[in-house]
Amino acid sequence: MFEQTSKYVSTVDGAMLYITAFSVLMLLLITVAMIYFVIKYRASKNPIPTQYHGNIVIEVIWIVIPTIIVLSMFYYGYTDFSELRNTKEYDEEYFVTAKMWDWDFKYENGTITDTLYVPVNKTLKFNITSLDVLHSFYLPAFRIKEDAVPGRDGFIFITPLETGVYDIACAEYCGVNHWDMYKKLVVMEQDEYYAWVESQSKENKPEVTTSEEKTVESESTEMSENNEN
Amino acid sequence: MSINSTTNKNFTNFYQVKTKHSGLLSWLLTTDHKRIGIMYLVSILTFFLVGLTFAFLMRLEMLTPGPTIVDAQTYNSFFTLHGMIMVFLFIIPGIPAVFGNFFLPLQIGAEDVAFPRLNLMSYHLYLVGAFLALYSLIFQTHIDTGWTFYVPYSLRTGTDVTLTLMAAFILGFSSILTGLNFVTTCHRMRVKGMKMFEMPLFTWALYSTAWIQVVATPIIGITIVLVLLERSFGFGIFDPTLGGDPVLYQHLFWIYSHPAVYIMAIPAFGVISDVVATFSRKSVFGYKVMAYSTLAIAVIGYMVWAHHMFTSGMSDTARTVFSFLTFFVAIPTGVKVFNWVATLWRGTIVLSSPMLMALSAIFLFSIGGLTGLHLGAISTDIHLHDTYFVIAHFHYVIIGGILSMFIAGMHYWFPKMFGTMHNEKVAKTGVVMYFIGANVLYFPMFIMGYMGMPRRYFDYLPEYQIYHVVSTVGSWILISAILLMFINLLIGIFKGKPAGPNPWGAKTLEWTMPSPPPLLNFIETPIPNHDPYDYHDHDERVFREAKEKEKEIINQENS
Numbered sequence: 210m211f212e213q214t215s216k217y218v219s220t221v222d223g224a225m226l227y228i229t230a231f232s233v234l235m236l237l238l239i240t241v242a243m244i245y246f247v248i249k250y251r252a253s254k255n256p257i258p259t260q261y262h263g264n265i266v267i268e269v270i271w272i273v274i275p276t277i278i279v280l281s282m283f284y285y286g287y288t289d290f291s292e293l294r295n296t297k298e299y300d301e302e303y304f305v306t307a308k309m310w311d312w313d314f315k316y317e318n319g320t321i322t323d324t325l326y327v328p329v330n331k332t333l334k335f336n337i338t339s340l341d342v343l344h345s346f347y348l349p350a351f352r353i354k355e356d357a358v359p360g361r362d363g364f365i366f367i368t369p370l371e372t373g374v375y376d377i378a379c380a381e382y383c384g385v386n387h388w389d390m391y392k393k394l395v396v397m398e399q400d401e402y403y404a405w406v407e408s409q410s411k412e413n414k415p416e417v418t419t420s421e422e423k424t425v426e427s428e429s430t431e432m433s434e435n436n437e438n
Numbered sequence: 439m440s441i442n443s444t445t446n447k448n449f450t451n452f453y454q455v456k457t458k459h460s461g462l463l464s465w466l467l468t469t470d471h472k473r474i475g476i477m478y479l480v481s482i483l484t485f486f487l488v489g490l491t492f493a494f495l496m497r498l499e500m501l502t503p504g505p506t507i508v509d510a511q512t513y514n515s516f517f518t519l520h521g522m523i524m525v526f527l528f529i530i531p532g533i534p535a536v537f538g539n540f541f542l543p544l545q546i547g548a549e550d551v552a553f554p555r556l557n558l559m560s561y562h563l564y565l566v567g568a569f570l571a572l573y574s575l576i577f578q579t580h581i582d583t584g585w586t587f588y589v590p591y592s593l594r595t596g597t598d599v600t601l602t603l604m605a606a607f608i609l610g611f612s613s614i615l616t617g618l619n620f621v622t623t624c625h626r627m628r629v630k631g632m633k634m635f636e637m638p639l640f641t642w643a644l645y646s647t648a649w650i651q652v653v654a655t656p657i658i659g660i661t662i663v664l665v666l667l668e669r670s671f672g673f674g675i676f677d678p679t680l681g682g683d684p685v686l687y688q689h690l691f692w693i694y695s696h697p698a699v700y701i702m703a704i705p706a707f708g709v710i711s712d713v714v715a716t717f718s719r720k721s722v723f724g725y726k727v728m729a730y731s732t733l734a735i736a737v738i739g740y741m742v743w744a745h746h747m748f749t750s751g752m753s754d755t756a757r758t759v760f761s762f763l764t765f766f767v768a769i770p771t772g773v774k775v776f777n778w779v780a781t782l783w784r785g786t787i788v789l790s791s792p793m794l795m796a797l798s799a800i801f802l803f804s805i806g807g808l809t810g811l812h813l814g815a816i817s818t819d820i821h822l823h824d825t826y827f828v829i830a831h832f833h834y835v836i837i838g839g840i841l842s843m844f845i846a847g848m849h850y851w852f853p854k855m856f857g858t859m860h861n862e863k864v865a866k867t868g869v870v871m872y873f874i875g876a877n878v879l880y881f882p883m884f885i886m887g888y889m890g891m892p893r894r895y896f897d898y899l900p901e902y903q904i905y906h907v908v909s910t911v912g913s914w915i916l917i918s919a920i921l922l923m924f925i926n927l928l929i930g931i932f933k934g935k936p937a938g939p940n941p942w943g944a945k946t947l948e949w950t951m952p953s954p955p956p957l958l959n960f961i962e963t964p965i966p967n968h969d970p971y972d973y974h975d976h977d978e979r980v981f982r983e984a985k986e987k988e989k990e991i992i993n994q995e996n997s
Contacts, residue, residue, distance in 0.1 A: 220817070228812050231808075232811060235772075235804070236804050236805060239801070243801070246779070246783055246785070247789065247797065250784060252788045256786055258978075260721060261721075261723070267780070275769055276766075279769070283815060287761060287815075290816040290820070291754070345824060347890070349821070349889070352817075354823060355751070358751045361751050378890070380823070382894040385514060388894075388895040388898070
């Protein structure tokens with residue numbers, strides 16, 4: 210659950226934990242009070258109710274304290290988010306294009322694959338768009354999601370800290386095969402990655418524009434072999 | 439409410455009244471708010487059972503990965519139908535249309551709502567809209583857009599959504615007219631001597647809800663017209679290929695549909711307030727704070743819609759502002775929960791079936807409300823948005839909070855509506871099953887959502903199966919509980935013992951008349967208390983003795 214796939218992930222999980230802890234505490238408080246009152250003041254024990262119409266001091270307390278706490282939650286959520294969005298410098302850039310029901314991942318050198326290969330310990334920028342309807346580029350392991358909107362470019366940054374293979378899913382409903390847009394994000398060692406990019410740009414450049422489909426297919430099989438190495 | 443008026447025999451109740459029409463027409467052409475309330479109850483529950491069937495089928499499909507009972511296209515239709523029917527035909531009209539119509543005039547000492555004919559028209563519009571929706575959804579197309587109708591998918595899908603949109607448009611008008619009627623009724627029809635801040639909190643809830651219905655619903659109407667113009671005449675409003683903007687659609691959709699969540703929730707809060715006060719034999723703790731918090735939710739709820747869109751590609755400033763505002767809606771909601779719990783303090787607690795349901799609802803709704811905090815904070819929402827976490831969150835709110843209170847209201851007001859008592863033991867068993875079922879069904883979804891299971895998925899990765907299996911078993915428990923309670927009530931109508939005017943010992947005005955109420959409600963003009971829940975001289979032992987005597991009289995008269 211608490212993977213350290215990136216620094217951002219641990220801050221999001223931290224915020225998650227903070228909010229959950231507060232929620233559990235509140236729920237316990239409410240539930241224990243409810244059960245205690247129901248038992249203590251049951252009709253057979255306490256047949257005459259004491260009329261009490263409220264207390265303004267108590268009301269103010271339970272308006273002000275929760276306000277402060279929830280605003281701290283807002284602050285956590287906001288700082289993580291602005292860190293995520295206001296990254297100015299990045300090492301690699303990718304162009305993610307969603308379509309019914311597939312993803313294309315385009316690299317700076319023009320290569321297109323249908324598995325996304327990235328280097329570890331680099332700041333990566335993904336530019337996200339769609340060719341047809343709404344999709345959403347979702348990396349559960351990196352706690353990140355951004356809609357792919359036709360006619361617009363969205364972006365996100367990640368800095369993976371560990372190599373590995375992670376799921377990419379579509380999170381915005383897009384039709385009959387919405388569930389079948391799972392792809393893989395492969396985080397590789399840097400030298401391995403750059404060697405691969407090098408080889409791709411030599412092999413595939415002329416093919417990219419002519420027959421996109423074929424390129425994608427051949428690459429995916431090729432890369433799954435690479436992957437196992 | 440004297441013991442002498444226990445029996446219903448001396449009065450012609452509204453079921454028995456002869457009108458110029460008879461049979462079915464005496465219902466369909468009535469302007470009596472009570473008959474309209476009953477008609478809404480019957481129609482809404484019918485549609486609820488249809489929506490429930492789709493929910494059952496969806497959960498069954500999710501039992502195993504891959505196709506279990508249907509294919510992907512059918513599954514997509516299931517969740518669309520489930521969402522559309524439950525949202526537009528059941529939960530939005532829900533409590534205001536049924537209990538609002540029946541009890542709003544009774545709670546404020548009025549003979550009827552302000553515009554009885556308009557009220558009937560609202561019902562007719564509802565019926566036309568509902569049948570049009572069901573016809574188009576089930577017989578005409580296999581609609582598969584999700585209840586949100588997000589463009590551009592809803593513009594492109596081969597399924598024809600025009601008729602369905604027309605239905606939603608008509609339903610919107612039904613809602614607006616009901617809202618208008620209730621606002622006017624609250625202002626103009628209160629019995630002499632009752633001030634605004636002396637109305638029961640259920641009435642306050644209906645009043646606040648009515649404002650949202652009047653002010654927010656036209657926006658969905660406008661949005662639907664824009665979608666229809668685009669589909670039929672190619673106006674480029676939302677479709678990017680025509681120069682439109684799909685995110686604009688999401689804004690317009692949620693400007694209505696977020697306040698609509700409060701159209702569903704606020705009346706449920708009102709029911710909890712009335713039930714908790716009645717069965718604690720005590721005035722609601724902080725009555726004025728409760729009334730103001732109801733209004734506050736209605737107003738703030740208006741300004742938070744874009745928290746549904748933190749990943750939609752809208753500007754970062756907008757995301758921040760809407761996250762900030764969202765947290766403020768948590769405050770009045772939290773205050774309500776605290777006040778309900780504080781109402782129990784030093785009361786005389788009677789664990790009747792409505793009370794048990796209300797306490798269970800406070801717990802379940804709190805889970806739903808508190809997990810809303812995870813979704814209000816931007817960074818956590820970006821991870822959880824469009825996953826099962828969201829499904830769990832809003833089902834805890836809607837099933838745990840709102841449907842619970844709809845059912846609690848059915849039990850609480852049942853003796854007044856039908857004049858008979860249901861079986862309390864069976865009802866309480868139902869409540870316990872409901873509580874267990876709801877938790878087993880929805881709690882695993884929080885975990886799945888956090889693990890990254892997106893919603894609206896026909897198939898899923900094997901690691902999620904255990905959670906789906908538990909959840910599906912929960913759905914069976916929940917559905918059994920609901921059916922048990924409904925059947926128990928149905929038996930109660932025909933076989934239940936006469937209830938008398940006030941079986942629960944409640945203080946609001948609807949309990950001062952015979953059950954079921956006479957045609958024009960009050961036999962004598964009621965004199966309202968300054969405190970709608972005035973229990974200052976209450977002694978539970980005296981009350982129970984009086985009840986025993988009343989039962990004897992009823993038994994004698996019926997034998």
